[in-house]
Amino acid sequence: MRCQECDQGETRTGMTTVPIQLLNAIILVKGVPSDICDACGKFFVDVTTSHELLRIAQEAADRGDDVTDYRTEAEE
Numbered sequence: 001m002r003c004q005e006c007d008q009g010e011t012r013t014g015m016t017t018v019p020i021q022l023l024n025a026i027i028l029v030k031g032v033p034s035d036i037c038d039a040c041g042k043f044f045v046d047v048t049t050s051h052e053l054l055r056i057a058q059e060a061a062d063r064g065d066d067v068t069d070y071r072t073e074a075e076e
């Protein structure tokens with residue numbers, strides 16, 4: 001898929017680390033499935049994944065963690 005950010009590179013499916021900004025913390029979520037541009041490095045996550053990211057980041061913040069792994073309910 002052509003990158004929507006730079007219109008130069010092609011995106012490839014991979015894993016990335018995404019910082020999620022919460023009200024009073026920034027949580028790093030690792031191993032997030034995403035499409036990553038091979039030219040500019042911009043990553044794209046789908047709507048379902050971004051909703052999961054918010055939930056996972058909030059859970060990590062509640063535990064007092066600032067780094068966590070991406071996991072969906074189905075995999076737990």
Ligand SMILES: [Zn+2]
Binds near residue numbers: 004
């Ligand atoms: Zn790009």
